[in-house]
Amino acid sequence: MNKHKFEDLDVDKFLAPENQKRSVIAPDGSIVEVDPLKDYFCQDRPEVLKPKNGPVEKFLNWARAESLWVLGFGTGCGSIEIPPLVTPRFDMYRYGVQMRPTPRQSNVFIISGYLSVKTLKRAIRSYEQMPSPKYIIALGSCTINGGMYWDSYNTINRLDHYMPVDVYIAGCMPRPEALLAGFGKLKELIKAGKAEKANEYAENFDWYKANQKKIIKDWNMPDYNW
Amino acid sequence: MKDLIKDIESRFEVSDYIQKLDHLAFVTVEKEQAIALVTYLRDYRKFTSLTLLTAVDWLEDGVFQLTYLLNNPSELTEIGVRVMIDRENASMESAHHLWENMMTYQRELREMFGIDFPGSPRINEDFILEGWGDLPPYRRDFDTKVYSEETYFPRPGRQSNDPATYMKSKMYPNE
Secondary structure (H helix, E strand, O other): OOOOOHHHOOOOOOOOHHHOOEEEEOOOOOEEEEOHHHHOOOOOOOOOOOOOOHHHHHHHHHHHHHOEEEEOOOOOHHHHHOHHHHOOOOOHHHHOEEEEOOHHHOOEEEEEOOOEHHHHHHHHHHHHHOOOOOEEEEEOOHHHHOHHHOOOOOEOOOHHHOOOOOEEEOOOOOOHHHHHHHHHHHHHHHHOOOOOHHHHHHHOHHHHHHHHHHHOOOOOOOOOOO | OHHHHHHHHHHOOEEEEEEEEOOEEEEEEOHHHHHHHHHHHHHHOOOOEEEEEEEEEEOOOOEEEEEEEEEEOOOOEEEEEEEEEEOOOOEOOOOOOOOOOHHHHHHHHHHHOOOEOOOOOOOOOOOOOOOOOOOOOOOOOOOHHHHHHHHOOOOOOOOOOOHHHHHHHHHOOOO
């Protein structure tokens, strides 16, 4: 790829070089116009997932609650509380909880502590790539009111203004037992059909996007990263 | 270490000198001579390793204090070269040609303190903060609490207590 100088291009200066419009020579010699933001991403807004009728939804919710696949994405000091869950002492596999390496395979996102603006951008991107139904567990007091970083210039205070939170786990830091209790609470909510925050995100999409764009100044990605 | 300081004083104008430990000293020199002194220490006095380049904001005096901390691995000694530069339009000669990692330190200072190093590679690119538009956050006249309250939707009802008095009232209410 050519090396771009930001000043030379007549585009948004925050747009990453790989996301800029350009023409590419195809193997047969023809020239193809590429606009990565339109070609590689779906521009559709997220949709509300309507529940199926009675017993079917109940069965689905039971199935969802028993296989929580967690995205391996640690954001703050709390990410150190997750590895012990995989060890025999706490053993989260017995609850049907396991780690996955990519957002496309996971349905639970643990925001494990403080989020800087830079990480928030990546967290939003990962969250939107996860398939619905999906849930967020917010770990630690930093996600509730900023915790000890409440007056920092670069960490957010309230996670629920940027991403929809299903379960909060308070503490600084919560022990792995608290995290297991949080999974238990999430299971209860899912089985009762109350873990509907992903739908809330789709319904209030404009409000969430306005909040996110207020603090992420270099918005160089599509509005919805599906 | 004393020979070294005598040697430096004979060659450069040292305005201040502090011996902190047997193997650690700080010298303050003029802005014009700093890079020459750093180069001399690296090439002739075996201070081959750059430990760090950092800045302190002396808001009341209107200056930034830059410290080039150099390490001599063969004699296990360390020397800090201090420079005072003006806070207004802060700018310093770039030293990216001496060590490769100097460029990264200079980018950081450019972003966090707003100190310019003309000629340093990628100096104006974003380093840690992305799309920052306010005062550089490590400057002491930047109020991080006000910025946070205006930007990050503080949750109302936050209280803080003095731990000693709070615990006393909880545990020994009658005393």
